[in-house]
Amino acid sequence: MSIEPHYFVAISLPDQVKEHIAAAKQALKHPFPFQKWVHPEDYHLTLAFLGSSSADQLQLLAEQLDKKICESDAFSLQIDRLGIFGNVAKPKIFWLGVKEEKKLTSLQNKVYDECKKVNFKLETRPxxxxITLARxxxxxxxxxEALQQKNPxxxxxxxxSVQSIEIFQTQVNKEPKYEKIHTSLF
Incomplete structure (x- = not known):
């Protein structure tokens, strides 16, 4: 049975940031034993999960993002904390957070608006x-209590610096499993 690919719009991390996270991850594996750690090439910050899609719908979204996102200004993000999603006793996701940045929220809103214009059904959660580290x-x-004590x-x-966004395709049976298929520059 073939697994249908899924897509998402995200901010890629620069290689030097990925390398730093990968090195710090080694210090986190012992105090935080998760089953599956994310491959360093797959580190990203998701702006919109698209799910499955036709080639035409993806092409239309890429064109819309190119038109609208180029109006954005570059900005910086700073990684500053560790966190979890899911049950506190048995979390599903272990992640790195970034300091609050209004330009990031504005960018995410623009991306959502463009996705909706081309009929993607998007998540409604806040x-x-x-950046997901492990699952x-x-x-x-x-x-x-170790989240702050062990935070490298x-x-x-x-x-x-954030100067572009990408559309990625998920390839479930590969590692790394996310492939850039389109980049929109600011």
Whole structure:
């Protein structure tokens, strides 16, 4: 049975930031034993999950993003915290967060608007910008207090410039599993 590809719009991380996160991840694996750690090439910050799509719909979205996103200004994001999604005792997602940035929220709103214009059905949950590090907690209880104590990003200035967004295709049976299929530059 063939798995249909899924797509999403995201901000890619620069290679040097991916490398820094990958190195810091090694220090996190022992205190935070998750089942599946994300491949460093797959680090990104999702703006909109699209699901499955036709080639025509993706092409139309790419054209719309090129027109609207080029009006955006570059901005910087700073990684500043660790967090979890899901049950506090047994979380599903372990992530890195970024400092609040109004330009990021504005960009995400623009992306959502363009996705809706080409009939993508989007999630309605509030936007929580993050970079997924790992999935599926494998111990009995998550050490919530360790999030700040073991955070290798707290005293680092791990910031990066955002100058483009990409449409990615998910390739479930490959690693890394996300492939850029379109880039829209600011």
């Amino acid at each position: 936007f929580h910008p993050h 599926k907690w494998k111990e009995s209880t998550f050490p919530i 990003f707290v005293h680092k200035d791990l910031s990066f």
